[in-house]
Amino acid sequence: MSYFKEFGGQFVPEILMPALDELEKAYKKIRRDKRFWVELNYYLKHYAGRPTPLYFARRLSDKYKARIYLKREDLLHTGAHKINNTIGQILLAKKMGKTRIIAETGAGQHGVATATAAALFGLQCVVYMGEEDMERQKPNVRRMEILGTRVIPVLSGSKTLKDAINESLRDWITNLRTTYYLLGSVVGPHPYPLIVRNFQKIIGEETKKQIKSIEKRMPHYILACVGGGSNSVGIFYPFIGSRVKLIGIQAAGFGLSTGKHAAALLKGRIGYLHGSKTFVLQDQWGQVQTTHSISAGLDYPGVGPEHAFWKKSGKVFYDSIKDNEALDAVFETAQMEGIIPALESAHAIAYLKKLKPKKGSIVVINLSGRGDKDLETIIKELDKEK
């Protein structure tokens, strides 16, 4: 099945179909292959640092009169959940005999995680990154280069993440025999949304075990930010259909009514982007819109098709947080817990103020990445306020 009910599919040029079929076949094989999972788990544990802690945030809990837990994906190697997926897919690429890895990146987190995994397994790696993003995220560009990856600036379209995905697809169409396209989120044509979800669902599986052992019960709420949607799908998936209230938080940028945001699930129409039928921010004529968010990782006009399905079926509730609210949450978390969260994850933490959890309720927040990469953005915003 290539669909999540009506969402998903494979809306790509015919010439890509055999590559998607090949990928699906290879993935089906490793899914049942015990040795593959033993090898993956070895690297996740000894190299990436899994399992990540589920940390009881005492001072935040006191403030919000709830029991707040942070799932510490920020402690993983390279500083975000992205590495769960890149190690998994690199192992898959190796099984398929591919020698060249390509990837897109927005903020650079997926690019760094891909460059890292490619270096670890000695594979050639090329990362496409919008020229504008390269400017905004210089340290990550350097990190990738140090890791031996070639970063290619994307000059087409809006010169951001969506255009980097377009350019990766074009590269893949041209070089599909040697090349593995390592997509970084639960977007794109089938089977990517499925593969990435299944490599990320370990976040939710661990959370389930950990909260059971600490609290002896399931949480009341799980909060996660949603751009393309990989960290949120990862933590939500094992809880879908349970009583736990799952809340996905999108980037409201300057505000949902300003047109400068990245909330495809709240303001988008059903459309076709990057091979998938899903909610897309677009104008009256079906042209994909440029988005805005303070966090580059949420700055994307589409969203994973499984989220589209969860939204329409009501399995997950979606809301949004503005730039300035996310920024406040960075400081609150830093100064109350000694953790600087990524701007993406700060959207989920900021939602505590909107949620106003009932006294004593248990809230798990996916702290999907650490904030080091955002220091420059944060400092700039501080200077503006002065």
Place this chain on the structure above:
Amino acid sequence: MKHFLAYIPAGYPDLKTTERILLELKNVPITGVEIGVPFSDPVADGPVIQKAYTQALKKKINLKLIFQMLERLDLPYDLYLMSYLNPILNYGEGLSKLKVHLKKAKVKGLILPDLPLVEINNIQLQYPVVLFVAPNTTFKEIPLINKIRPPFVYYIARYGVTGTRNDLAYMDHVIKLRNRIKSPLYVGFGISTPAHVKKVWSSADGVIVGSALVKEMDKVKPAQMPKAVVKKIQNLLNR
């Protein structure tokens, strides 16, 4: 008779020029024109067509304006509309009016580069759609193609996006597919020389030329573009 399909991006550099090109094309013996609808995210296209689309979109070109232009014209050749799915299925005047507007514009069929065979039945368009085949298409796809009976079948003659060079290495495969497909088979992608056209015509029913024409447009001022396109086509037809 062998077919020749010329691709023209709509609204590049403006809609007036597109109209003048279409009129000028009355003077060459081509059988069809493929009008490209600009899109923000053209994944199957190379830099030449991407640039044309970006520029057209800056001028606020949309599908309705394209239809209005086509309605006014009386052209001796077949018209096809090449568009990515999203501008079609999110047509600004409403999907219910799309079919009427396509008919009024005398569009013979749609060419949808991000609609592969496997998704063809998941889209409800009720309008003739051209199907794509590629060097990796197998015979098992053919019954479906023959059941749908598209106006023609578009053979993507190489791995890569539009505008990339082509050594026409897949002509044996073209012949094999042509023998089994009931609709006419046209070959496109990277066709840029008279030798290419000749070679394609010896194995297929038609040839599609796109980026090579847009490149000629790029060399001259807008006023000269119609003549530049015609000159290139004459050159390609000059056997």
